[in-house]
């Protein structure tokens with residue numbers, strides 16, 4: 001059994017123990033329930049030993065140890081690390097952040113602490129760069145995503161066939177300490193938006209940081225103003241539970257002190273003959289653990305000593321349950337079917353399988369139709385192209401044929417011209433020869449005549 005389950009069981013036991021004093025109407029309710037469930041109530045003749053069950057559970061959970069995860073949301077340098085150091089009275093050695101990060105991110109660090117024989121695995125998650133960007137729209141989304149991621153990791157573990165929740169490191173955030181600047185004015189829009197987006201996911205305890213920077217009268221007014229702003233904006237902060245009679249009174253009175261005005265310091269200062277945690281100023285000393293100086297003790301008392309288990313339980317039964325329900329509904333699981341009949345997991349699974357199968361078939365059919373349609377369209381385009389090509393080919397063939405005929409015609413004409421030319425040429429040659437022959441004899445006669453004249 002996981003330590004959280006054990007402690008829940010223990011809480012239930014102590015709850016039942018305190019109910020030893022419960023009213024007769026409650027008892028009769030229980031009796032009625034027993035009757036309805038058809039369970040007989042018997043008295044035993046002697047001791048058998050199962051009364052040690054709570055002790056067994058305590059021993060086992062002490063052996064396993066506990067885990068607690070704190071998320072500190074607040075501007076850079078508002079005093080987150082100092083307050084955590086002061087709360088757990090140790091130096092966690094957290095380094096300072098710069099004001100120049102482009103985005104908000106979360107830094108988680110896990111520590112092992114021990115007080116007497118109780119081991120506590122404490123994870124402190126700090127915002128880094130919160131409120132430093134000019135555009136603050138995306139400031140709270142990383143915080144929401146971080147919280148959801150831890151729920152998702154737990155859900156995935158729960159849904160595994162081979163679960164190991166027994167030694168699973170539960171990283172779900174049990175409490176968010178929301179640090180408010182001691183301005184004395186009102187809540188910043190960023191504070192309201194951030195708390196509003198976180199309130200259904202985590203137990204928010206708002207604290208006024210560096211409360212030594214605000215006067216006592218201003219602080220009272222500031223507290224009232226903050227609470228009225230939270231109420232008017234519908235922000236749900238964590239209320240210390242009042243259902244357990246042993247702590248109902250103190251918790252109810254502490255609910256009236258919210259938001260706690262805190263001062264943090266690990267510095268030891270001598271006051272009287274005692275060393276106390278304090279902040280020393282030229283004009284005096286602010287004692288961290290002095291209830292007339294600040295609400296640090298109230299916060300430590302409520303967070304660690306009285307309500308740590310309730311914070312763990314609320315995280316599991318309220319916030320995680322909501323996340324789980326929404327996630328499973330998103331996945332198609334439901335408890336009630338049509339006509340408000342309960343639906344088993346098997347039935348939901350079968351229905352979902354059918355739905356997915358039907359959807360797949362519908363998609364396949366759609367794709368087939370689309371494929372056929374596309375093939376038809378492509379075929380029509382190709383046929384059109386083929387027709388165009390054929391027409392082009394026929395046209396070219398015709399042109400080619402006509403060209404050939406024209407060329408044939410021209411060739412014939414040319415041949416005829418060549419023949420005519422050859423004939424003319426032959427006639428010319430005959431004529432030329434005859435002419436040369438005739439002119440040759442005339443020349444000889446003239447030469448002879450000339451020669452005879454000279455002699």
Ligand code: GTP
Nearest residue numbers: 075076077078079080081082096097210211263264
């Ligand atoms: P980052 O992690 O860098 O964002 O800062 P942080 O929010 O963890 O603040 P841190 O605890 O480092 O404190 C920043 C400064 O504020 C230090 O100089 C602290 O001494 C001082 N400081 C812390 N708590 C208080 C307080 O209650 N009152 C006053 N006046 N100063 C404080």
Ligand code: MG
Nearest residue numbers: 080081094095
């Ligand atoms: Mg810090």
